Amino acid sequence: MRLTGEERRDFLLTFDAAEFARQRLGFEPDEKQAELLTRSPRRCLLNCTRQWGKSTVTAARAVHEAYYQPGSLTLVISPSGRQSGEFLARAAEFVRALGMKVRGDGRNEISLQFPNGSRIVGLPGNEATVRGFSKVSLMLVDEAAQVSDTLYRTVRPMLAVGGGALWLMSTPFGKRGFFYEEWVGDGKWERVTVRATECPRIPAEFLEEERRGLTPFWFRQEYLCEFLDSEEAAIRREWIEAALNPKIEPLRFGWG
Numbered sequence: 341m342r343l344t345g346e347e348r349r350d351f352l353l354t355f356d357a358a359e360f361a362r363q364r365l366g367f368e369p370d371e372k373q374a375e376l377l378t379r380s381p382r383r384c385l386l387n388c389t390r391q392w393g394k395s396t397v398t399a400a401r402a403v404h405e406a407y408y409q410p411g412s413l414t415l416v417i418s419p420s421g422r423q424s425g426e427f428l429a430r431a432a433e434f435v436r437a438l439g440m441k442v443r444g445d446g447r448n449e450i451s452l453q454f455p456n457g458s459r460i461v462g463l464p465g466n467e468a469t470v471r472g473f474s475k476v477s478l479m480l481v482d483e484a485a486q487v488s489d490t491l492y493r494t495v496r497p498m499l500a501v502g503g504g505a506l507w508l509m510s511t512p513f514g515k516r517g518f519f520y521e522e523w524v525g526d527g528k529w530e531r532v533t534v535r536a537t538e539c540p541r542i543p544a545e546f547l548e549e550e551r552r553g554l555t556p557f558w559f560r561q562e563y564l565c566e567f568l569d570s571e572e573a574a575i576r577r578e579w580i581e582a583a584l585n586p587k588i589e590p591l592r593f594g595w596g
Contacts, residue, residue, distance in 0.1 A: 448462075
């Protein structure tokens with residue numbers, strides 16, 4: 341069966357979420373956002389500055405998944421239900437841009453249902469209420485540095501059957517938690533850093549004002565995406581790690 345010109349163009353958008361965002365959602369991604377959407381890695385760690393637009397770009401990724409993968413399930417995990425609701429509100433704007441009616445799935449309070457059976461479901465940061473999902477096509481963990489380790493361990497098995505993609509997105513929040521451990525670990529992640537100095541929407545004058553108004557710790561963490569020890573920490577993590585020697589056998593005591 342021969343495809344019409346419109347059908348051919350739509351088919352090509354299946355493989356390019358950045359062009360889909362431009363042509364169908366009315367969202368013009370910047371260079372780094374477009375690069376991320378085009379590659380759409382299966383495992384992604386996105387370490388980005390405040391106000392870069394990570395929720396917008398990942399909402400576009402979620403809508404692309406739902407639109408072109410009938411019956412798929414995208415889960416959005418955030419530290420709170422309010423934050424998940426904000427993410428779904430961005431996704432709902434894109435759904436309207438597609439000329440589709442915005443409606444929930446009838447089962448989850450924070451959700452979007454597509455005519456092809458796909459769903460985007462937002463979950464609160466409570467591991468006691470997130471179980472029961474399976475065959476997840478795409479899992480997005482927003483503000484990952486502030487999501488609990490327990491919740492992260494609870495949701496990861498939901499990817500087992502469907503072989504879905506996993507994206508962790510956040511600004512750093514110290515050298516702790518699963519987001520930091522995954523960042524410095526040797527897992528097969530695509531690691532993406534976007535500092536405020538690389539964001540075309542953040543004026544240099546604003547950054548200079550923030551540099552003067554914040555402590556160096558907060559400026560480096562919030563805008564330069566650096567993983568830092570707490571300002572109150574008496575002993576720095578790297579000092580402890582440097583003192584450890586894996587070649588030394590621990591002392592073992594026998595009793596009786």
